[in-house]
Amino acid sequence: MNDAFSMLGGGFANILQGGTILHALWAMLVGIIIGALPGLTATMGVALLTTLTFSMGHETAIFVLICVYIGAIYGGSRSAILLNIPGTPASAASTLDGYPLARQGLAGRAMGISTTGSWLGTLFGALCLALFAPAFGEFALRFGSYEMFWVALFGIVIAGSLSGGDPLKGYIAGFLGLLIATVGQEPNHAYPRFAFGNADLAGGLGLLPVLVGVFGVAEVLQSMRGPAMKAVVSKVDSVLPRPADIAKYWRTILRSGGIGTFIGAMPGLGEDIAAWTSYAAARRGSAEAEKFGKGSVEGLMAAETGESACVPGAIIPVLTLAVPGSAPAAVLMAAMMIHGINPGPMLAITAPELIYNIVAMLIVADMVKLLYGLVLVRPLLYVLLIPRERLMPIVLVLCTVGAFAITQRLFDVWVMLGAGLVGFVLRELRFPMAPLVLGVVLGELLDKNLLRGLVLSGGDVSPFFTRPISAGLCALTVIAALWSIPAVTERLRGLIGRTRPRTQPG
Amino acid sequence: MSPAPSSEEVVETASPFEDEKAPPSVRADLVTSAVLLVLGLTVVALSLRMPTFLEQSGTGLTAPGIVPGFYGVVLAVLAVLLALRTLRRTAVVGEKVAGNDNGRLAMAAGLALLYAGFLVGRLPFWMATALFVFAFIAAFEWPRGPAGRPRRLIEAAAIALCTAAAITLLFEELFLVRLP
Numbered sequence: 001m002n003d004a005f006s007m008l009g010g011g012f013a014n015i016l017q018g019g020t021i022l023h024a025l026w027a028m029l030v031g032i033i034i035g036a037l038p039g040l041t042a043t044m045g046v047a048l049l050t051t052l053t054f055s056m057g058h059e060t061a062i063f064v065l066i067c068v069y070i071g072a073i074y075g076g077s078r079s080a081i082l083l084n085i086p087g088t089p090a091s092a093a094s095t096l097d098g099y100p101l102a103r104q105g106l107a108g109r110a111m112g113i114s115t116t117g118s119w120l121g122t123l124f125g126a127l128c129l130a131l132f133a134p135a136f137g138e139f140a141l142r143f144g145s146y147e148m149f150w151v152a153l154f155g156i157v158i159a160g161s162l163s164g165g166d167p168l169k170g171y172i173a174g175f176l177g178l179l180i181a182t183v184g185q186e187p188n189h190a191y192p193r194f195a196f197g198n199a200d201l202a203g204g205l206g207l208l209p210v211l212v213g214v215f216g217v218a219e220v221l222q223s224m225r226g227p228a229m230k231a232v233v234s235k236v237d238s239v240l241p242r243p244a245d246i247a248k249y250w251r252t253i254l255r256s257g258g259i260g261t262f263i264g265a266m267p268g269l270g271e272d273i274a275a276w277t278s279y280a281a282a283r284r285g286s287a288e289a290e291k292f293g294k295g296s297v298e299g300l301m302a303a304e305t306g307e308s309a310c311v312p313g314a315i316i317p318v319l320t321l322a323v324p325g326s327a328p329a330a331v332l333m334a335a336m337m338i339h340g341i342n343p344g345p346m347l348a349i350t351a352p353e354l355i356y357n358i359v360a361m362l363i364v365a366d367m368v369k370l371l372y373g374l375v376l377v378r379p380l381l382y383v384l385l386i387p388r389e390r391l392m393p394i395v396l397v398l399c400t401v402g403a404f405a406i407t408q409r410l411f412d413v414w415v416m417l418g419a420g421l422v423g424f425v426l427r428e429l430r431f432p433m434a435p436l437v438l439g440v441v442l443g444e445l446l447d448k449n450l451l452r453g454l455v456l457s458g459g460d461v462s463p464f465f466t467r468p469i470s471a472g473l474c475a476l477t478v479i480a481a482l483w484s485i486p487a488v489t490e491r492l493r494g495l496i497g498r499t500r501p502r503t504q505p506g
Numbered sequence: 507m508s509p510a511p512s513s514e515e516v517v518e519t520a521s522p523f524e525d526e527k528a529p530p531s532v533r534a535d536l537v538t539s540a541v542l543l544v545l546g547l548t549v550v551a552l553s554l555r556m557p558t559f560l561e562q563s564g565t566g567l568t569a570p571g572i573v574p575g576f577y578g579v580v581l582a583v584l585a586v587l588l589a590l591r592t593l594r595r596t597a598v599v600g601e602k603v604a605g606n607d608n609g610r611l612a613m614a615a616g617l618a619l620l621y622a623g624f625l626v627g628r629l630p631f632w633m634a635t636a637l638f639v640f641a642f643i644a645a646f647e648w649p650r651g652p653a654g655r656p657r658r659l660i661e662a663a664a665i666a667l668c669t670a671a672a673i674t675l676l677f678e679e680l681f682l683v684r685l686p
Contacts, residue, residue: 052677055682056684169588171584172588175580179621188570189557191559193574194574221618224614225606225610227606238610389646393638393669396618398670400626400675401685401686404685405677405684405685410627417618429530429534454572459565
């Protein structure tokens with residue numbers, strides 16, 4: 001325990017050194033602006049900013065990216081409240097009560113609630129990360145190839161089931177992602193799969209170019225195609241958060257924080273689902289449920305706390321299993337690898353202090369967010385007025401630079417363009433993008449561990465099902481898959497409905 | 507009942523994420539299933555043709571084709587499921603989302619391809635970027651009519667030059683990143 005405190009102290013000391021905190025100030029500002037601008041998401045922000053961190057030390061680089069991540073998730077609710085347009089998909093639940101509050105002339109109050117909820121959410125999540133990640137990391141040390149195979153597969157299945165409304169398309173997207181990850185030399189014999197004699201393809205499709213394409217280029221295209229948004233500045237009242245709100249809704253805050261962190265820790269689910277689930281749970285548990293959707297302080301608080309608690313939650317599996325909890329966390333993980341950090345179970349042995357450093361980063365970033373939440377109101381309103389015709393070409397230039405900069409191959413720029421066009425078409429056909437990203441990220445893990453497991457057992461597949469942890473993970477995967485079949489859930493609901501009076505659907 | 511929006515409030519409420527709820531048409535889903543089925547089967551065929559490295563491993567369990575072959579089979583099965591489900595679905599006419607403009611989409615995609623696929627690497631980076639940003643802004647703001655057009659074009663040129671200069675300096679000098 002003392003060790004933990006001294007490592008956390010060391011983490012704070014590292015970050016609070018002069019130069020590093022300056023990085024937090026600009027990175028948070030960039031994150032909030034990216035989040036507030038509709039069409040620019042947290043995933044894209046973290047992917048683009050990764051390019052800028054190449055020359056930094058690895059801790060500074062991670063700190064910058066965490067600030068962008070936290071800032072973007074928070075910034076998204078500004079446009080949700082003021083424009084009724086979620087700046088990132090994570091803020092969709094915030095429009096339900098944030099915008100009605102703004103329409104009642106309470107835009108400032110709504111932003112104050114958003115700041116409070118988001119600040120407390122991230123703080124709650126960071127504390128959970130500090131409490132659970134080291135213990136979970138130690139547990140994960142018992143995972144062998146068989147278990148890691150199931151972890152990867154569970155990630156794809158759960159992300160496919162829950163991230164886009166249509167589980168079947170979610171699974172397809174996940175397996176397409178896994179397939180993308182197989183291109184290039186495989187780990188055992190360095191055989192170039194699907195290279196067709198092309199040296200660039202034999203090198204594989206880079207993770208970052210694919211992500212920048214799917215989240216950057218595809219979003220630029222979608223934004224330019226859609227209808228114009230008429231932005232607007234309404235008068236803003238005081239944005240100061242009210243302690244009375246915290247005192248009144250502390251139960252909702254704790255519940256949403258718990259839900260947000262838990263959903264974050266599930267592979268590939270992400271902030272949007274955390275916000276919706278917290279919102280639905282708050283409505284079910286609320287004494288004033290009728291106000292939800294009409295400007296409920298509690299509803300907005302729940303959505304904001306949930307989405308922001310999800311950020312540290314999503315980092316828990318990155319550090320302990322090398323499995324990202326959300327799409328932006330996937331990019332963060334890729335950036336960690338670029339900077340020579342190998343996240344996963346071994347981290348608890350090779351760099352135990354890193355977990356506490358990241359907790360310190362999250363808490364400091366959260367404080368910087370609070371600061372901006374209080375002072376940065378007017379300037380953000382003007383940012384929202386930048387027309388997309390002038391913003392999007394610049395975003396596309398940044399995407400190109402981001403894709404090129406990692407390995408300095410023009411091939412990566414083409415990969416980005418290809419991924420962008422394919423990603424756009426898949427989105428149009430309602431394929432969710434989160435499982436695809438998770439597939440690309442988890443491809444290597446699944447590939448390596450499946451074959452390693454088979455080699456270890458001499459071709460016998462039974463250890464995948466009989467080792468205790470393996471069996472548990474297998475059961476979870478099967479349950480997650482069954483859960484997505486409507487016939488199964490309906491029958492289950494029927495069974496539960498007989499024993500329990502029906503609650504209001506949320 | 508919500509109060510009527512005042513003149514200074516937002517009227518437009520379309521969200522870039524809203525249209526994700528409407529399902530695509532039956533035909534689109536069927537074509538998708540067919541494409542995915544062909545993809546899955548092609549992957550299986552290619553995986554079967556990969557070497558097995560039997561001499562090196564002794565067991566053939568590290569054959570490069572196993573994993574992609576597995577993915578190919580799963581994709582093909584999921585594609586068939588998608589097709590079956592689509593056929594059972596009552597025909598829904600794909601809703602056209604109001605305000606979506608395919609002309610603008612084609613223009614944006616064309617300019618992006620021209621810039622990232624052709625100009626970058628052939629022209630100096632700053633020049634390619636300035637040209638692209640100017641062309642993008644000018645093309646999308648052109649339909650607003652002749653009133654104020656010279657001013658908009660001058661603004662576009664200024665934004666283009668500033669972007670090119672700022673990105674080149676920021677990345678190459680401050681963050682030490684190499685540009686194409």
